[in-house]
Amino acid sequence: MPRILVFGAGGVGCIYAYILHKAGASVTAVCRTNYNVAKTKGITVRSKIFGRQHFQPTVVKTVQEALQHGPFDYLLVCSKAFPGTAELIKDAVTDRHTAIVLAQNGIGLEEDYVKLYPENTIISGVVYLPVTQVDQGVVEHGPLERFEIGTFPADAGEQAKSQCRGLSELFKAGGGSAPLFDDIQPLRWIKVAVNAAWNPTTALTMCDDANYLRSSPQAEPLIRGIMKEVSTVAAAAGYPDAITHEVIERDLARPKSRLETGGKEPSMLTDIREGRSLEVEAIVGNTLRLGQRYGVKTPYLEMLYALAMARSFALRPDERWKPIARHDSDDARP
């Protein structure tokens, strides 16, 4: 029975914990604000795909407390992606054994993990899972579940590939879907285009995606424009075929269909409502910095970055901007 640690049991973490628990794995979840509820009452899933479910993973408060339930075969990072997140899991990573699975939005997240855990398999995941934790330990999930996965780097060795296959099989056994890709990066680029377009615009306007589209004739062209800008950065970074016109239209069709059925609140809008930190750096900042590195002009991203960072600052002045120790030089930061 594989042992799995889920770090960050919010919307995504609870659904992935449910799938893996259903697959028969031993699942331990590191919980923070929802610790008491998850520990005493378990987790409730209300899903358009899985129905209404209730389950009880092993619940701990810290990664150190989780150790008694390890060593872990997989460690799923399902918290929001912030500078420094990679360090938070270090006590639960067994060298050369634990496969670290990134279940987060953003681009260029993997490098921090490779640096800290050079001997471990890194599985990079692209999350399609419209889900919100609506109450502590209660998550509401829409009609889409797809976790696209691949090793980082793409040419990782056979052990990494086999751990990646193992995760895909576990998802299948739990009723989920985690298709494997030889190179996950083009898929990450597609998703970051979606998130760079939707997350800050809806968070800044406090509209769910359907309401945003309803708000004016300029709303949809702006989303398309941001996605095209990200596609130019992706092309310069070596992925010219990732974000095609067809991909942009296909991804736009999803929120457009919600004009009929009711909008989805992107995760960054939930963060604003809850007064939480925003994933501006992982989604917009990293894309923008790659654009700067390759000499691509990114006026939309520059504006979104400045506005979303200012919104974040207004929410949490204690977390004011500071240079992050990154692989690209701080001079390249906007």
Ligand SMILES: NC(=O)C1=CN([C@@H]2O[C@H](COP(=O)(O)OP(=O)(O)OC[C@H]3O[C@@H](n4cnc5c(N)ncnc54)[C@H](OP(=O)(O)O)[C@@H]3O)[C@@H](O)[C@H]2O)C=CC1
């Ligand atoms: N929600 C969605 O529809 C989608 C989200 N994503 C991405 O998936 C990732 C997860 O998003 P989502 O599930 O929505 O986020 P949530 O905010 O719902 O969940 C994150 C969880 O991580 C916990 N956490 C953060 N730091 C720690 C810590 N130090 N120790 C213990 N727990 C911690 C949070 O606890 P606390 O509540 O105390 O802050 C929270 O429960 C993000 O990168 C997001 O962009 C991708 C696709 C869709």
Ligand SMILES: CC(C)(CO)C(=O)C(=O)O
């Ligand atoms: C695609 C989208 C907007 C869907 O919920 C998402 O990834 C998020 O909420 O962060």
